[in-house]
Structure formats: structure tokens, C-alpha cells
Amino acid sequence: MKTLLSLFLLVIMFGIYSSTFPAEDQCFVCHESIGGAEVELYKKDIHYKKGISCSGCHGGNSKSEDMETAMSKADGFIGIPKGDNVSKVCTKCHSNAQIMIKQYNSSLNWNQEALLSKSVHGRLSVSGQEKIVECTTCHNAHGIVSVKNPASPVYPVNLPKTCAKCHSDAKYMRTYNPALPVDQLDKYRTSKHGILNAKGDPKPAECASCHGSHEILPVKDVNSKVYAINLPSTCSHCHSNAEYMKGYKIPTDQFEKFSASVHGVALLQKHDVGAPACNSCHGNHAATPPGIESISKVCGTCHALNADLFSSSPHKKAFDQKRLPECETCHGNHAIITATDKLLGVQDGAVCKWCHGDKPESKAFKTAKFMKELRDSLVSEEGIALHLINDAEQKGIEITDEKFKLREAKQALFESRTMVHSFDQSKFSETIDKGLNVTASVTQDMSIAIDDYYFRRWGLGIASLIITILAVSLFFYIKRIEKR
């Protein structure tokens, strides 16, 4: 009996004792009993799995069974966070390195909020009360999972759709930037990246691969990953990584070649943002290699005259028939170097020779040879005229007009380079003749001026002689007078 009484008292005491120590997360216990999507989602949330209570974000006392106490403002209960408070709730931990590293052993960056605040999304929204984007805009509120988890809205395969929620909404987007297109997702789905992404491949580039995640900046910002000067290295992040690109069967030396090309040097070394970056030829959201027939059109977006001349030349049909990539056949693609006169003609090293070199009687061979000789003659005449100008300048002759005039010859040389793409002797001659007329005129003017320079010295000699004779005569005349 004594034993039974003792056991009963022990049970009672344990009951009393255990009632003073309630379950760990009373919020979850209570809300689970009420039911709701948030609770179901939260069960899958990475934060739940790490043991973080609802009160971690919403505040309050999660240990109290009493609703009044648990949701007391005195205990920091804030309810559903609004506006910038949403991100503030997240940053309590995510911007605290000590909590992230020591408490949760996390390798996540703890400066995401700082990056977000400086990004284009960190600007004030239309209401002027909060940032445009809060953490939950992309990551959701309950049910947050790792970015590597296919269920995450920011998992690479899901991200284009997540971004498109706003960026494909024309009505929403025009309230911020009416000029910004809203068809990025549609274009993306036509790109190599987008097609593979739609097939569930997480490796091809999605929005964050190029624009960044938290640190997204406007494309015109020099620090943006997609600013013209930065873009090649952004693309090369994947495209120059042989290991990463394994399986896609494309080369990984594009960046290396581009950096040494005329375009790469202009863009990356001279910082000429007018020079083409990867997207200029491949497109950006719809990035894909240009088709064989459209290469001249793509290059023609900058080299318009060359492209037009080529398209109306006999080469267009021949190239299409032989499936030769237009501009690329002679100039290359990523490794395009400065076009020099050596490319023209039928001598060794000339590109015309590749197809026409073995047919000296053909019209094409003769045209290539003719154009090269004519251009060489203008280069030579321009050199002679320039030499005379420099010579005259050294002699102190005024050469401003002639120097200015000679620019027309230089211009004709530039034009002739373009006119080469017509592959038409008469059109080419017309351009070269303009330059030759100028060089002939300058050469004549300068020759006259230099002759005049030497005439000055002869003139001086004669004048000096006359003056000297006069002076000597006067000297003797004075002597004669003074002898008297």
C-alpha cells in the first residue's frame, strides 16, 4: 500500500513538475492544431528544421501555452511583419555572422541584406515606404528551402519564373521603368540557356548567373555584372570553365580569343563601351550563336555599310550555297583582328586567295588583284603627299589647309576598305579615285610651296647681292667724298 501511495505521489509530482516546463514551441503546437497553409509550409522550411520557432520571426514567447502571454507585445510579438520589417526580421540572423557561423554553422554570406539595399531592388518602392523587393519576394515566407533544393523558387530551374513574376508584368514594371522590356522570359526560353533550363538542367545560365542575386545593379552601372566592360568576364565565368562546360560540346577559349581581338582590345583595354561585348552578337536573354545566313546582319548592326554591300554582292549567294558563315569566313569570330590590307588581294596571306588563288584567269582573281593594287597606289600616294607636307612644315611653310585636305584621302582609304565588300571594280575605283585626286592636288600644292621655299633663298641671294653692291658702292663713294 505504501508502495502504491509513493508511486501515486511520484506521478502527481511529475505531473506538477512537467506542467511547469511546457513543450519547446507552443506557437507551432497551437497553430498546428488550428491548421493552415503556413504551418504545412513551415514544416518543410529549413528554419523549422534548424529548430527556429515562429517567434524567431514573429516575436512573442513561444514557450508559453497561454495565448495572451505568447502573443504579448511585451514579449516582442510583432504579428505579420510589414514592409521593410520583413527583411529586418531576416537580417536579425542573416546579417549576424556570429549567429550564422557559430550557432548554425552556415556558409551563407551574411551581407545579403547590405547587397540588396545597394541593388536596384533596394530602392524605394512606389509607395515610398519600403524597398521594392524584400527577402520574401523571391524566397517566399514560409517553406523556405535551400537554393539547391528544386522546391526553392530561387533554384536555378525555377528562378526565371520567379523573376518573371514581376519582370514579365508590364503593368507592374511600367510603374518603375517603362523603358525596360518585359519579354525577357519569352526571349530566354528561345535561348540555348533557356531551352536547357526548361528541360530541368540547373547548370545553364539563368537570371542570377548574369545579373547576380542580391547585388543586382542597373545594366548601365559600371559595377553591374552585365555592364558592357564586365560582361565578357561574366559570361566567361561559365564559358571558360572547361570542367563546368564538360558535356555541352562547345569550346571554352572564347574569352581568351575575344580579349585579344580588335573588339576585345577596344572594350576591355580601351574601355570603349561602344565596342561589342558577347551580347552584341549573341543576344542577351535570347543568347544563341547567330545562324550562318544572319551573320552579316548581326555584324551589320555596327558595320552597316559593309553588311549591305556584302548582301548585294555576288558573294552572298555563293556563301549561302556553300553554307559558309558570311563575315566570319574571312574575319573569324571571337578572335577578329584588325583588318589590314594584307587580307585583300591574291598574295600569300590574303583571304581572297583561299577560294580564288588557283584561278588566275577568273574574274574574281582579277578583281581581288585589281582592288589590292589600286588601294596600294592610294596608300603610296597618300604617303608621298604626307611626306611633302611634313617636309614643308619643317621648312616653316604654312600647311594647315593641305593637311586638312589630305584627310579626304584618308577618308577615301577608309571608304575603300568598306567598298571592298561590294567586290565590284567600278565602285571600288570610284572611291579610290576620290582619294587619288586629293593626293594629286596636295602633292602639287606642296611641291609648289617647297619650290617657292627654295625660290625664297634664291631671291634672298639676289636681293642680298644687290644690297651688298649698293653698300660697297656707297662705301667707296663715302671714301671718295671724305678724301676731298
Next chain:
Amino acid sequence: MNIIKNIYRWIDERVKLEDLVKFLGKKYVPVHRNSVWYYFGGVSLFFFIIQVVTGILLLFYYKGSADLAFESIQFIMSKVQFGWLIRSIHAWSANLFILAAFIHMFSVYFEKSYRNPREMTWVSGMLMFFLALGFGFSGYLLPWNELAFFATKVGSDIAGAIPLIGDPLKIFIRGGEEVTGATLSRLFGFHVALLPGIFTVLLALHLLLVQRQGMSSPLKVETLKESEKRTMPFFPNFLLRDLLLWLLILNVLAILAVFFPSELGRKADLFASAPAGIKPEWYFLFMFQTLKYIPGHLLIFEGEVVGILLFMVAGILWLLVPFWDTKSSKGQQNRLITYVGLFAVTFIIVLTILGWI
């Protein structure tokens, strides 16, 4: 020859040339070991005549506005027949004119020829010398090239540092706060109208005084007996010697103009930064260099202001030397004057060389 004689007779009948020849024939120039210095007055006059003639020829084509000045000189140099020669002679002659005026001034000073009764001749000569410097300063800007633009800026800045009158003087020279097209128009006006007008009056006075009073002899020569004094007829002997020297100078001038033609440089750009090594013309260099050597502050005064004031005082004392050198006027030797002159010559030469290198 008969034709010349007939023409001479024809004119003589009407204006009595014979009287003038007789008058000139009575004029004599003292001959002594320092007579050579007499020629520098004539040489200065010759350069002035060349300046007037070439200046008028340049005026036919020169356009005195900031938009057209540089281009008009380019046109003169390249398109106008012998334009290059006229401009080069004008530029060279300007420099040689000031050099001849310097030599003439110092020769007169060391001979004490300014003494009673030639005080007015000295003062009129000195005023012409200052005007010649004004010609140089105003003419330097007219090509409206980079060097001239910045030299004028620096020059007018120095004028602006003069106490009390500095600021109004600078604005008067510049025609505003900065050196602009207004400065060019203004200095062009000074160069071709105002300065030549005043200069001509002073020159007429100077020559008239020389003719009325004759050439001054050194003190030592003056004390000689009349029989020991050597002279030479002014006409034709001295005048022909003058003419001979002028011919030689003309030859030198032509050689300089052909072999070392005046450069034009680059057009002035009001917004460009000053090129390195901006220097004034050589005749201002000794003052420019002195101001560079003076420390920023001398006691409570600004160094530059003190320097400018010292130059002004020195200039005034130099101008008024006939009035305070009473010993020379009394026919006594005044060694102090000689030492001051030697100091001035040495100072100018040394500082000019230092400024040049």
C-alpha cells in the same frame, strides 16, 4: 644725270632746296673715339620706319578679332604674295628696334648726353622707349596664338599687382576681367593707332631737338680746344654713313627673315591649360626673372608688389636722370652715374640670360 639735275633745278626753283642743302651743310657731327654710338639713333629710326611700312602692309590683310586674327595671319603667311617675308621682317625688326633703342639709350646715358641743355631730348627719347615696349607688348598678342595669349595673361597679371592702380590698369589693358577677344581688339587699337600717334609726335620733337641742338659731345671732348675738336659734315658724310649702315642692316634683316621665319604656333584656346615654359618677350625677361627670385613675402609686403614698385621707382629715376645728375650738367665727371649704368646693364644682361636658360 642731266635729268636728275633738271628735276633738282625744277624743285629748287620752287621750294629753294639750295637753302636747305646749305643749312644741312653747316651742320657738323663731332668725331671722336665714341662716335660709333651716334649711329644707333639712326638705326632705331630705320627700324621704326621698317615697322611702319611692314605694319601698314600687314594691316591690309590682318583682322583684329579673336575669331579671325590667327587665320588671317595664316592667310598672310601662306597665300599672300611675300606675306611671309613682310610678317617675318616685321617680327624681327620689332625685336631689333628695341635692341637698337636699348643700345642708343645706354650710349646716351654713359656719355651723359642728357645733360643741360638736352634734358627734353632725353625725356622724349625715354618716353619713346617706353612706347616701344608698349608696341612690343601689344603686338605680341596680335597673332592670337597660344604663347602670346598666355604671355599677355601673365604680363597683365603683373600689371594688376601694382598697388592702387593695378586692378583698374589690368582691366583697362584686358578690356575686362580676363584676356579675351576684347583684349585683342584693344591691344590692336593701341598697336596701330594710339601708340603710333603718340610716338610720331614724340619722334618729331626728338628729331627737331637733335637738329636744333646738334649732337652732344662727351665731356672730355667738350673741354678740348676748338682746334683739337674733329668734326664731320652731317650732310652728306654722316647721312651717307647712316645710309650705308641701314643697307647692311636691311641685308641682315632679310637673311634673318628668310632663314628664321617667324613661327605662328597654335591658335589660342581660352579654355586650354597654359603650356609649360611661358615666357615674355626677351626685353621683359629681366623684370620677369627678378620677380621670380623675389620671395613671396618681404616683411609685411608682398614680394611681387615690392619688386614692381622697385622697377617703377628705378624707371622714374632713370627717366629723370638729367634733373638729379647736376654734376654732369655743370661739366663735372659723375662716376656714380657710370657705376649705376654699369650695374643696370649687367643686371639686365645677367637676368635676361638666367630667364632664357
